[in-house]
Amino acid sequence: MSTIKDNYFKLKQLENEYLTPSVIKYLLIDANNFSNFSQLILHFDNNCLNEEKLFDNAKKVINGYPYQYVLGHVDFLDINIDICPEVLIPRQESEQLCLIAKEYIDDYFKDEQIDILDLCSGSGCLSLYLKSKFYNSNVLGVDIKKRCVDLANQNIKKLSLTNIKYIQKDIESFISNNTKKYDILICNPPYIKDESSVDKQVLKYEPHDALFASPNYYFYELILSNYEKLFNDKFLIFFEIDEDLQQDLTNLINIYLKDNCTFIFKKDLYNKTRFLIIYKV
Template identity: 30%
Template sequence: MLLCCMKTIKDVFNAFKQSLAPLYDASEIEALTLMIISEITGSSKAMIKAFPEQEITLPQSEELNNILIRLQTGEPIQYILGHTEFYGLTFKVNPSVLIPRPETEELVAWVLNSKVKNQKSKVATILDIGTGSGCIAISLKKNLPEAKVSAIDISTDALQTAKQNSELNEVNINFIQVDILNINPEIEIPKSEIIISNPPYVTLHDKTQMHTNVTDFEPHTALFVPEKDPLIFYKAIANFAMENLIPNGLLFFEINENLGKETVEILESKGFKNIELRKDMSGRDRMVRASRTGI
């Protein structure tokens, strides 16, 4: 069903429901459609729901139709619109960076709560490893304005996007291009009170169970790891953290929900203390916190 023939908001909902049924469940389609209509028309979601017979213009109809065509390929709506929201902030996103996830917001909240409880220094020093869009580093800096925040990534394109997002959200982040698996010793990376990372952790087995809008569109270097060594980044970051965290510093990871026990064992073997494995709101093992020497 082509939306260029649709005249009302109700027609748009019907067309999206019919066209996207093979890809999404009914509740996801409704949420997507509501968000897209709001974006294109400038109307609030409440107004859209209250007045389904409201007419849309021909240019709006054509724009909605173009979005629907792209959605039918599995392309994520965040890439189509070019932005998304994370921790109450707006971030530009594109295929060079992962789309920020709700569980990562929970990780940011855990860091902020830990910083308050572990207030040993007035000015926090924070390092985000594998920053991507910059969502973690920027959200932390926005909520800890006195903190000195650095962020590293291997991807030039990702760092460019992260820099744009730091400007968009009016924060100053020290961005550094580094391969955490092969660190150039000439590159200076500041020692930190907090190191946080959401590194690649998706195995080929995990890939078979994931939606195509992730596997076909999001950057593979930021997602996938070798099946034979799925914790390769956690080992490298743990080694780095033991050398670069200040005494009593904290390390935070977002993790593969199927490898929580193994991630904890790696941290124990490296000498970390006070290791805590935490579930997300869905009840899945998704986060780990550890201290370098003990709090």
């Protein structure tokens, strides 16, 4: 049997674009049933548990299989959520969207009781994060896919959250049957036009129904054209978007929203226009 340290250096020799040093640490934490990085460091000279699983997992990652699916969970800002291959892996851009949303909600709703809607909720990452920060909120998430809804509900339990639930519905039928009004929408819908702009590993391993929309502004138009039905007089909307959508979305706002709404596009860490915030406060 080898020590954790020995295996760390064995895996370091196999490093590639997918098996990076930080992924190696995640795999070692997982194989040894640790819960965090500090435990790994503290026990670095101990014998390594589950070596066969460790190297099997490393092999999958080296071949391009996402390490998040191998582990079955992922860090999203300061929460850790479960994930599975039928559900989109949460992205760094979505973490940024949550941080932007948190700042606006802090500014405009302070400690008020708020109703948050997460349309196309997937793993629930966006609304789980907001719920973990705004204890006074009630949260509803909606996704068309049963596996997403089951996983998001599992994440509620994992994080011991209350007043939050996920339901399985097509967004169109959700909107047409909806009678409640919300204060906040957070939404990262499918928005990619075609396969040409998508990384080959993403295409190979992640669910296509989470990626593509036709036309690519379909979900935004559905929401914006129904905004009076969905939102209270004072509201905040946070969309993740594709940078190519800026003009189309500006047109849709001009068509559907009344004058006293404000909107702003923001860039992500790669300097791409990635977020649209619309508000009336």
